[in-house]
Amino acid sequence: MIPRVTARRSILLAGTIAGVLFAAPAFSQQPPASAPPAAAPAAAPALPPGSPLIGRPEGNAAAAKLAPIASPPLPAAADKLPTAKLKLPPGFNIEVYASGIANTRSLRVGDKGTVFVGTRLGNKVTAIVKKDGKTEIKTIAEGLYRPNGLAYHKGTLYIAELSQISKIDNVEANLDKPPKPTVIYTDLPKDEAHGWKFIAIGPDEKLYIPVGQPGNNVLHDNDHGQIRRINLDGSGRENVAVGVRNTVGFDWNPVNKQLYFSDNGRDWLSEDVPQDELNRVTKVGQHFGAPYCYQGNFLDPEFGWGHSCREFEPPVMLTGPHAAGLGMRFNTGKMFPAKYKNAIFLARRGSWNRSVKFGGDVVAIFLNKDGTVKSSEPFITGFIDNNNYLGRPVDVEFMADGSMLLSDDWNGAIYRITYGKAQVAGR
Amino acid sequence: MNTIDIGRRIAVAVVLLCSANQSLLGETVAERAAPCLACHGETGQSENPEVPSLGGQPAPYLLIQLYMFREKQRASPAKKDDPMIQVMTEMTTRFTDDDLRNFSDFVARLPAPKPPADAGDADRMQRAAALITQNRCNSCHNLDLAGRDNVPHIANQREDYLVRTMREYKSNDRRGYDGAMAEVLAPVNDQQILDLAYYISRFR
Numbered sequence: 001m002i003p004r005v006t007a008r009r010s011i012l013l014a015g016t017i018a019g020v021l022f023a024a025p026a027f028s029q030q031p032p033a034s035a036p037p038a039a040a041p042a043a044a045p046a047l048p049p050g051s052p053l054i055g056r057p058e059g060n061a062a063a064a065k066l067a068p069i070a071s072p073p074l075p076a077a078a079d080k081l082p083t084a085k086l087k088l089p090p091g092f093n094i095e096v097y098a099s100g101i102a103n104t105r106s107l108r109v110g111d112k113g114t115v116f117v118g119t120r121l122g123n124k125v126t127a128i129v130k131k132d133g134k135t136e137i138k139t140i141a142e143g144l145y146r147p148n149g150l151a152y153h154k155g156t157l158y159i160a161e162l163s164q165i166s167k168i169d170n171v172e173a174n175l176d177k178p179p180k181p182t183v184i185y186t187d188l189p190k191d192e193a194h195g196w197k198f199i200a201i202g203p204d205e206k207l208y209i210p211v212g213q214p215g216n217n218v219l220h221d222n223d224h225g226q227i228r229r230i231n232l233d234g235s236g237r238e239n240v241a242v243g244v245r246n247t248v249g250f251d252w253n254p255v256n257k258q259l260y261f262s263d264n265g266r267d268w269l270s271e272d273v274p275q276d277e278l279n280r281v282t283k284v285g286q287h288f289g290a291p292y293c294y295q296g297n298f299l300d301p302e303f304g305w306g307h308s309c310r311e312f313e314p315p316v317m318l319t320g321p322h323a324a325g326l327g328m329r330f331n332t333g334k335m336f337p338a339k340y341k342n343a344i345f346l347a348r349r350g351s352w353n354r355s356v357k358f359g360g361d362v363v364a365i366f367l368n369k370d371g372t373v374k375s376s377e378p379f380i381t382g383f384i385d386n387n388n389y390l391g392r393p394v395d396v397e398f399m400a401d402g403s404m405l406l407s408d409d410w411n412g413a414i415y416r417i418t419y420g421k422a423q424v425a426g427r
Numbered sequence: 428m429n430t431i432d433i434g435r436r437i438a439v440a441v442v443l444l445c446s447a448n449q450s451l452l453g454e455t456v457a458e459r460a461a462p463c464l465a466c467h468g469e470t471g472q473s474e475n476p477e478v479p480s481l482g483g484q485p486a487p488y489l490l491i492q493l494y495m496f497r498e499k500q501r502a503s504p505a506k507k508d509d510p511m512i513q514v515m516t517e518m519t520t521r522f523t524d525d526d527l528r529n530f531s532d533f534v535a536r537l538p539a540p541k542p543p544a545d546a547g548d549a550d551r552m553q554r555a556a557a558l559i560t561q562n563r564c565n566s567c568h569n570l571d572l573a574g575r576d577n578v579p580h581i582a583n584q585r586e587d588y589l590v591r592t593m594r595e596y597k598s599n600d601r602r603g604y605d606g607a608m609a610e611v612l613a614p615v616n617d618q619q620i621l622d623l624a625y626y627i628s629r630f631r
Contacts (some may be wrong), residue, residue, distance in 0.1 A: 067567045070577035070604055072487070073494035074524050121604060123500055143499075145602075192606020215610070 062355050069352045071121060071392070075100045075412020082390040083415060086382040091337070094380070097405060097416040098128045098135055104407040104414055106198055106327065107397035108152040110172045115397075115405060116140075116157055117414065120148040120196045125159055127175050128414070140168065140178040148248075149197035151207060153232070158207060160197035163188040165209065165234070185234040189214065189223055194246040198327070198395075203257050207232055210261075212246035217266045217291050217302060225290055227261060227281075241281050243312055245290035249327040249395065254342055256371055258282060260316070262325040262346060265294050267353040274298050276325045277315035278346070280371060286313045317373040322351035323359030327395030327407070335402025336419050340364060345379060347393035347406065360384040362393055362406060380406065380417070456533045463518070463534070471537030477511065479588045483539025483573060483580040489531035491577055491604050497522055506600045539573070540583040547629040555626030558619055562611060564627075572630055577604065582630040589624035 078099045086094055098115070104126075106118035115128040125141040141147070141159060149160030157171040159181055165188075166181035168174070185207075189195070194212025202208055206229040213225040220226075227241040227250065240259065250261035259281040265274035274294035289296065289312035291303045296314030299307060319325040328346040343364050350360030360383035365376040383391045392410040399405060404417040463481075467473050471482020481489070495501040497519040502512045522530070546552075559565055564581075568574050572582035581589065595601035597612040597620070615623070 067578070068605065068607065070487070070491065073491050073604070074527065123498060192603075192609045195606065 066353050066355070069389070071103055071410050073102060073121065075102050075104075076410075078413075081408075081411055081413050082383065085385065085390060086380055086415075088380055088417065091419055093418050094415050095418075097414045098137060099411070099413040101126050101128075101137060101414070102412045103409045104412050105148050105394050105409050106150045107395045107405050107407050107414065108150045108157070109397055109399055109405070110152055110157070111155065112172045113400065114172050114175065115399075115414065116150050116152065116171075117407065118148050118150045118159070120146055120409070123147070125150065125157075127171075129175065138175050140171070140175060141181050144181075146196045149199035149209075151199045151201045153201040153205070158184075158199060158201070160199040160209065162192070162195045162197070163190045165199070165207065184232075185209075185230060187234075187237065191224070196248075198248045198250065200250060201232075202229065202259065203252055204229075205232065206230060206236075208240065208250065208259070210244065210247045210250075213244070213290055216268065217300065219291060219303065227259075238284065240284050241279070241286055241288055243287040243289045243292070244279075245294075249325070249346070251329045251344070253280075253367070253371060254330050254332050255369075258371055260328070260330075260344065262319065262328050263288065263290070263315075264324055265322070266291070266300070267322065269301070271354050271356075272321045275318035275321050276323050276348075278317040278319050278325065278328075278344070278365065278373070279313065280316045282313075287311070288313050288315075316371075317365065317376065319346065319363070320348065320358055322354045324349040324351060325359070326393075327397075329396050329398060331398060331402075331404070333398050333400075333402025336404075339366070342367065345396045345404065347396050349392045349394055349409075350384060350389060357384050357387050357389070360389060360392060362396060383408075456529045460530060460533055463530070468540075472540040473585055473588075477585070477587050477591055479592075480540040480584055481534050482537040483582075484535060484537075485574055485576055485578070485580065486531045486535035487576045488574065488579045489534050490527055493519055493522065493527045493530060495602075495604065497527065500602060503600045503602055506595070539580060542583050542629060542631040545629065546631070547625060551622060552626055552629065555622040558615075558623055559626065562615060564611075564623070567607070572627060581627050584628060586624045586628035589627055590620060593620045593623065 076099070078096060081096055081099060083094050083096060088094055101117055103119040103121040104117050105120050108116045110116065113130070117126040117128065123142055123144050124139045125144065125147050127138045127140045129136045129138065144159065144161050146162040147159050151158040155170050155172065157168045159166050163186065164183055165185040166183045168178055168181050171178065188209070189211060191214040193215045197210055200208050208227055208229045210227045211224050213220050225242060225244050226239050227244055227247060228237055228239050230237050241261070244263055245266065246264045247261045250259055252259055261279050263277045263279055265276050277295060279288050289309065291300055292307040293299055293304060293309040293312050295318055297309050299309060325346050325348045328344050331340050331343050331345060343366050346363050346365060348359035348361055348363065351358045361378055362380040363376050364379040366374045368374045380393070383389060383393060389410055391408040394407045394409045397405045406415045406417065408415065466475055466478050467481045471480060473480040492501070496515040499516060501515070502509060506512055565572065567578045568581055572580070574580040592601060593612055594617070596603060596608040597615065599609055603609060
């Protein structure tokens with residue numbers, strides 16, 4: 001299934017991505033061969049809704065070692081970054097674009113080339129400006145609460161905190177003295193669980209805002225477990241997709257303008273099931289299954305009773321168990337070879353709820369003309385070493401020249417990926 | 428003397444100590460940490476109301492807390508003027524990243540606090556032990572409640588500090604590094620918080 005990658009590389013990389021590869025195209029006809037029957041005992045009733053430990057089996061030594069892994073608060077020094085250990089297909093180069101920015105998450109690029117960076121654990125939005133070979137890092141907003149999500153549209157930067165959206169107009173002209181962000185939307189739940197946000201502006205010039213399921217495996221109301229859209233003035237809310245557990249990345253297919261989004265499966269069910277999903281919205285308001293049906297063919301042992309997975313939209317691809325596929329973009333630039341045109345690049349931050357870590361890479365996903373998934377292959381690997389993270393990929397974004405940026409919140413760094421003769425940014 | 432008075436006195440003392448400290452660059456971390464230990468306890472065990480014992484804390488947890496104090500991320504807007512918060516902001520505001528790392532590593536070497544002689548009321552201890560299991564405190568804090576990595580050592584922490592901390596997590600007045608404690612405490616009521624603190628402070 002791996003189209004012409006050099007043989008040795010494909011063998012090396014195949015192991016790390018097996019979960020992605022076996023899953024995809026024939027999926028809606030038959031369940032993936034890996035799906036074992038559900039075996040986990042029911043969750044202890046006393047666990048609070050939202051606890052990441054819901055469903056954790058008692059008395060299991062391997063499971064007792066698993067808890068969410070916190071990123072270090074301080075960014076890694078530039079000479080400690082793992083770029084030399086990362087592997088890419090032949091002809092691609094990776095370099096450090098910027099470092100020393102704590103907990104780098106969502107990335108957006110302005111019309112003049114400014115790179116904007118959101119954060120989940122910090123309280124600032126940062127702008128990176130390359131000028132005369134020098135890198136300037138500017139704080140353009142601070143004192144925010146989990147400003148993870150960013151969108152850029154016609155000169156305006158939109159910022160998503162945990163429970164409100166704000167904007168800075170004409171942002172690139174005001175990087176040195178930015179005005180305080182203007183709040184445009186506050187009609188959002190305040191749950192901490194899956195409350196941080198990825199946002200984007202669609203081809204319909206509306207702002208798309210996800211609200212995660214407020215816990216590992218819980219029922220949600222009309223305000224949770226969804227992607228909604230609003231007009232840019234905050235009006236006209238409409239739920240575009242529901243049954244969404246937690247998406248932290250989406251983008252629109254440049255060919256058919258359909259919305260594709262990553263979604264993370266539930267924890268504590270098993271090492272391998274359910275897998276994360278890549279989904280496609282073909283009709284406004286579609287239900288993608290959570291918390292009743294995960295990975296399109298697996299009824300949740302707690303909430304699935306009385307349901308069938310046929311009630312819900314199946315994913316177009318399974319992206320691996322606990323892999324945490326987050327940021328994704330379609331590549332419309334001209335720098336990468338033709339085979340990557342309109343391909344999806346998906347950053348998988350990597351698992352915590354799995355004994356052997358899975359993900360921690362960037363994968364390229366190729367689509368058929370009808371928008372279904374044709375194949376996928378590893379693009380950047382090497383973030384997991386001896387079952388430890390050397391870094392954790394969060395978001396990808398393309399620059400005007402077709403090069404790709406990748407954020408790594410573990411190290412507080414942003415990498416730039418180019419194709420062809422090695423180039424150095426900003427020179 | 429109530430908490431606020433204590434906080435104010437500490438604040439004044441700390442500001443004085445800090446200003447003295449600034450002129451003595453080149454001191455060892457142990458010397459610079461003297462004002463910290465004056466309140467938190469030189470042996471890792473605090474004798475001051477609502478001031479936590481720092482002994483036995485994992486360095487990654489200490490680093491996260493110092494970072495959050497420096498960045499003014501530890502308290503919600505409602506708690507910004509809390510004297511304890513102000514003290515810690517003042518202590519850390521001029522810390523470099525290396526200071527944060529060095530202090531974390533230094534403090535992490537202090538011995539863990541010891542259980543009190545009072546073994547506690549057996550019924551209440553048993554009731555609280557069930558709450559620990561129910562709420563899976565010991566999944567992340569470990570069976571011995573000694574924590575790991577970013578998860579703090581809570582065994583034999585001061586009871587008053589545990590009560591205050593759990594109440595503040597529950598009300599979102601203490602903002603966690605992530606949302607884990609706010610989630611976990613959502614269904615725990617105040618009597619249960621008191622029982623948990625009673626048990627954890629007497630854990631052996």
